[in-house]
Amino acid sequence: xxxxxQSPSNKVTEKGKDVELRCDPISGHTALYWYRQSxxxxxxxLIYFQGNSAPDKSGLPSDRFSAERTGGSVSTLTIQRTQQExxxxxxxxxxxxxxxxxxxxxxxxxxxxx
Amino acid sequence: xxxxxxxxxxxxxxxxxxxxxxxxxxxxxxPYLFWYVQSPGQGLQLLLKYFSGDTLVQGIxxxxxxxxxxxxxxxxxxxxxxxxxxxxxxxAVTIPLTGGGNKLTFGTGTQLKVEL
Numbered sequence: 001x002x003x004x005x006q007s008p009s010n011k012v013t014e015k016g017k018d019v020e021l022r023c024d025p026i027s028g029h030t031a032l033y034w035y036r037q038s039x040x041x042x043x044x045x046l047i048y049f050q051g052n053s054a055p056d057k058s059g060l061p062s063d064r065f066s067a068e069r070t071g072g073s074v075s076t077l078t079i080q081r082t083q084q085e086x087x088x089x090x091x092x093x094x095x096x097x098x099x100x101x102x103x104x105x106x107x108x109x110x111x112x113x114x
Numbered sequence: 115x116x117x118x119x120x121x122x123x124x125x126x127x128x129x130x131x132x133x134x135x136x137x138x139x140x141x142x143x144x145p146y147l148f149w150y151v152q153s154p155g156q157g158l159q160l161l162l163k164y165f166s167g168d169t170l171v172q173g174i175x176x177x178x179x180x181x182x183x184x185x186x187x188x189x190x191x192x193x194x195x196x197x198x199x200x201x202x203x204x205x206a207v208t209i210p211l212t213g214g215g216n217k218l219t220f221g222t223g224t225q226l227k228v229e230l
Contacts (some may be wrong), residue, residue: 043220055213099216105157
């Protein structure tokens with residue numbers, strides 16, 4: 001079956017612009033996660049969705065970052081007023097709900113802020 | 115705090131040689147441990163996972179890992195490396211989150227180079 005998909009695969013933007021990153025999880029997966037992968041910080045958790053709710057946003061680095069999920073499926077990560085330190089690969093993962101369930105990752109969106 | 119340490123940033127092995135990638139974790143409760151592999155420009159692919167039971171777990175692509183509680187380790191091994199194994203390898207522990215989910219806390223990764 002189809003895996004996790006993300007779009008765009010690459011995004012180049014100018015400092016100060018807003019960007020939206022999209023994630024389509026595996027059908028039937030109720031849990032959705034966003035992670036960020038950067039040279040300085042490695043792989044770090046950003047936010048977790050269960051259904052359309054986000055019970056844990058503890059990893060969002062600032063209030064410029066927000067995310068939503070609709071229909072228990074597609075999620076959008078929005079970064080407002082982008083900064084150069086936001087340059088990274090943004091990875092989305094989905095899973096069933098149990099702690100023992102595997103998280104399946106998408107290919108990521110590479111964001112470059114000029 | 116929970117953490118994962120991968121002490122080797124880069125490892126080079128010859129094709130056909132054996133491989134061991136080290137991973138140490140710090141976690142107060144019973145850890146749920148994972149190894150993921152990332153090829154250039156790709157997302158993360160699960161190699162294997164440990165939750166309980168047999169401490170030697172088998173994964174895909176001929177990889178295995180052994181959980182050693184006394185050493186807080188979960189090292190990844192492969193008896194004979196293939197050139198296609200060149201990639202970055204991440205060890206991770208899963209941490210429960212508010213609301214029933216769990217987040218993966220990753221090590222810094224080990225970049226594997228395979229010499230032909």
